Amino acid sequence: MILDGKNVSSKILIKVKERVDKLKIKPHLVVILVGNNPPSKIYVNNKKLAAEKVGIKSSIIEFPDNVTEKELLDKIVELNDNSEVTGILVQLPLPQHIDKNKVIMAISPKKDVDGFTPENVGKLVIGMKPYFYPATPQGILMLLDEYNIKVEGANVVIIGRSNIVGKPMTQMFINRNATVTLCHSYTKNLEEKIKTADIVVSAVGKKIVRCKMVNKNSVIIDVGIFKDVNGKITGDVDFKLVEPTVKYISPVPGGVGPMTIASLMYNASIIYS
Ligand code: NAP
Numbered sequence: 001m002i003l004d005g006k007n008v009s010s011k012i013l014i015k016v017k018e019r020v021d022k023l024k025i026k027p028h029l030v031v032i033l034v035g036n037n038p039p040s041k042i043y044v045n046n047k048k049l050a051a052e053k054v055g056i057k058s059s060i061i062e063f064p065d066n067v068t069e070k071e072l073l074d075k076i077v078e079l080n081d082n083s084e085v086t087g088i089l090v091q092l093p094l095p096q097h098i099d100k101n102k103v104i105m106a107i108s109p110k111k112d113v114d115g116f117t118p119e120n121v122g123k124l125v126i127g128m129k130p131y132f133y134p135a136t137p138q139g140i141l142m143l144l145d146e147y148n149i150k151v152e153g154a155n156v157v158i159i160g161r162s163n164i165v166g167k168p169m170t171q172m173f174i175n176r177n178a179t180v181t182l183c184h185s186y187t188k189n190l191e192e193k194i195k196t197a198d199i200v201v202s203a204v205g206k207k208i209v210r211c212k213m214v215n216k217n218s219v220i221i222d223v224g225i226f227k228d229v230n231g232k233i234t235g236d237v238d239f240k241l242v243e244p245t246v247k248y249i250s251p252v253p254g255g256v257g258p259m260t261i262a263s264l265m266y267n268a269s270i271i272y273s
Helices: 005-022 038-053 071-079 102-105 118-125 135-146 168-174 190-195 239-245 256-268
Strands: 028-034 055-064 087-089 155-159 177-184 199-204 217-220
Touching: 005 038, 005 135, 005 217, 005 256, 028 038, 038 256, 055 071, 055 256, 071 087, 071 102, 102 239, 118 168, 135 168, 135 199, 135 217, 155 168, 155 190, 168 177, 168 199, 177 190
Parallel strands: 028 055, 028 087, 155 177, 155 199, 199 217
Antiparallel strands: none
């Protein structure tokens, strides 16, 4: 069965819009974009469009590649202090001369719609409710919940240990009483681990999950997005061969991608005073 992220995300966005429509004070999401990275520009514009569709005001602040770290940090302080701004998002990656962690740490946790600040990550780890959960893992859980896929007690294998997907996803599954194995490029016997998992989340960025690795009860969540040799958007999973052999699978495109956007808009609709 296909986990239809496009359809589920549309339903979530409708609910977000209904909520925003009822708010007296409208949320305002500010996205900071540094440099001329074409994919970043596309992602930022998509976020702006999605925000507008659900009634969230959104602004993009652009800086050139050679912006100084101080200029960026000063802008974040200014946005933190601006009560009209309810969400701040810095599009990654940043140029090498800027310390990404310093920039993330400057964002007020109450406006950190990406859920990347140490306060929000720390709260997630110790089992407290963060102000915001990171969008992609939150979107994946929303997708599983929509299909009533049981997380509690499930054996979950996550491939990829990034701060934006693998690590927070691990914690969020643990908080939902799953047993998690987090894999990466040094993991031994990956195939065996995938084969025995109830739920597999792959966030690598190259073809990694093949037909022979899965079992008939597997739930496969494909986070990867990259272009194949023909320039076509694809994911980490060999979809054509894996899809007939598993219980559930999310496609690329149309799976985790739209869920991430919906989940981010859900976050952006939350206002903390
Ligand atoms: P990332 O920072 O690109 O890191 C990739 C991870 O994969 C690393 O942890 C790496 O291990 C691991 N890896 C690489 N080769 C491996 C192998 N042969 N076996 C096992 N693990 C391997 O991760 P990311 O930022 O989460 O991005 C991953 C993919 O997801 C990308 O395609 C990205 O575009 C996509 N993505 C999609 C969404 C969405 O909304 N759909 C959101 C975020 C990311 P090491 O740590 O050992 O190097």
